[in-house]
Amino acid sequence: MVKTDVTIIGAGLGGLTLARVLCLREIPVTIYEAETDPDARTQGGQLDLHAYNGQQALADAGLTEQFRAIIHEGAEATQVVAPNGTLLLDIPDTGGGGRPEVLRGDLRRILLESLPDGVIQWGKKLDTVKALGGSRHTLTFTDGTAAETTLLVGADGAWSRIRGLVSDAKPEYVGTSFIETYLHDADDDHAAAAKVVGPGALFALAPGKGILAHREAGAVLHTYVALNRPQEWIGQIDFDDAGAAAKAVAAEFDGWAPELTALITDFDEPVVPRAIFALPVGHRWDRTPGVTLVGDAAHLMSPFAGEGANLAMFDGAELGKAIAAHTDDIETALAEYEAALFPRSEQFAAESDENHTRMFDHDAPNGLLHLFELALEAEGTDRG
Numbered sequence: 001m002v003k004t005d006v007t008i009i010g011a012g013l014g015g016l017t018l019a020r021v022l023c024l025r026e027i028p029v030t031i032y033e034a035e036t037d038p039d040a041r042t043q044g045g046q047l048d049l050h051a052y053n054g055q056q057a058l059a060d061a062g063l064t065e066q067f068r069a070i071i072h073e074g075a076e077a078t079q080v081v082a083p084n085g086t087l088l089l090d091i092p093d094t095g096g097g098g099r100p101e102v103l104r105g106d107l108r109r110i111l112l113e114s115l116p117d118g119v120i121q122w123g124k125k126l127d128t129v130k131a132l133g134g135s136r137h138t139l140t141f142t143d144g145t146a147a148e149t150t151l152l153v154g155a156d157g158a159w160s161r162i163r164g165l166v167s168d169a170k171p172e173y174v175g176t177s178f179i180e181t182y183l184h185d186a187d188d189d190h191a192a193a194a195k196v197v198g199p200g201a202l203f204a205l206a207p208g209k210g211i212l213a214h215r216e217a218g219a220v221l222h223t224y225v226a227l228n229r230p231q232e233w234i235g236q237i238d239f240d241d242a243g244a245a246a247k248a249v250a251a252e253f254d255g256w257a258p259e260l261t262a263l264i265t266d267f268d269e270p271v272v273p274r275a276i277f278a279l280p281v282g283h284r285w286d287r288t289p290g291v292t293l294v295g296d297a298a299h300l301m302s303p304f305a306g307e308g309a310n311l312a313m314f315d316g317a318e319l320g321k322a323i324a325a326h327t328d329d330i331e332t333a334l335a336e337y338e339a340a341l342f343p344r345s346e347q348f349a350a351e352s353d354e355n356h357t358r359m360f361d362h363d364a365p366n367g368l369l370h371l372f373e374l375a376l377e378a379e380g381t382d383r384g
Helices: 013-024 054-060 064-068 104-113 191-197 231-235 242-253 258-265 308-325 330-360 366-379
Strands: 002-009 029-033 046-048 078-081 087-091 101-103 120-122 126-133 136-141 146-154 172-183 201-206 209-216 220-227 272-278 291-293
Touching: 002 013, 002 136, 013 029, 013 054, 013 104, 013 308, 046 104, 054 064, 054 308, 064 104, 078 191, 078 366, 087 366, 101 104, 146 330, 172 231, 172 242, 172 258, 172 330, 191 201, 191 209, 191 220, 191 258, 209 242, 209 258, 209 330, 220 242, 220 258, 231 272, 242 258, 272 330, 291 330, 308 330, 330 366
Parallel strands: 002 029, 002 146, 029 120, 078 201, 146 291
Antiparallel strands: 046 101, 078 087, 126 136, 136 146, 172 220, 172 272, 201 209, 209 220
16 A cells, blocks of 8 residues: 555646646655556647746746747747638737747646656556545555555546546536647648648637637647537547548538638548537535645636646646645645635636637627737737
8 A cells, every 4th residue: 555645646737737846845746647658648739828827837836948948939820711711810929929839748748857756657547536534535546556645636637537526517518529630741731721820820710610720840730620519410420431531521611711621631640529528617616625626627618718728737836835835734725725726717617618609609700800809909919
């Protein structure tokens, strides 16, 4: 039986940030991660890191310099186009936008490299968790090992097992699914698509649908095709046949400019469906001794405010600082952390929900254009 003071389930961005902040303060911590190693799967696309939460968390973790070394310069540029390809809005990356873009995999790497050997236990898929009374819990893993802890943190994502200890809430489908595609060597092999995407992000929207793309390092175009469709509709598409799947999805964009539909049909990797789920806006729980949550486990929301990864890291940093400030009274630490967590996550979940509606409602793309206008006014930037 292994014993430790702080146990984190999940080596995502939130769990890693928490562990880093604790390690800086010499507080014992162990992360248990179901994946077998850091490279067990790809880590997704680009993230914009916000000054008020994601970047602040990295500063608390002492990783600002490492973060600045992985920024994709120029990727904050944004273009909005009509379905026929007409440019509606062009926002250049002036270098002062405050939301620099980085690859999720690079961000995770600098967090992993910041932790001492042995902090992460790989290949530890949680099997059961049992309350022992007081604040203690025992964990068993599918490999037959077990651990006991005085503080258990669920950093285990959308379908968190730890969430069930504090809440009965379950994520629900928001009505929109993404279909993910990649184009490689875009400037040479997909010139028209590369031109319409531009140097940063592209948004092409219509009621109930859209094509959202981003240029990543190495001339990669990463696209999320959005469709407001029931899960059953998405489920009837055979994504094992990538060509047929792309054709079925592209049919929903009949009449759109070919440089836009090429982002669907000219795929260079498997075409992958990603249904979007969210917890109820304002999700919270009663104080449960010895347990708390960070990131998607606490406040899974749609991606339409770009806050998920930022909040996960900020949660981790704030929890780590609270634990360090109350090492002799963990319940006080958890109560203070959750008192700030709940209104913070409710605010951003509501914003994500509102943006989701605006982006794909009957007036699309005007709702998105209005959001960008407000953001530009707030930054004092002239419209392109």
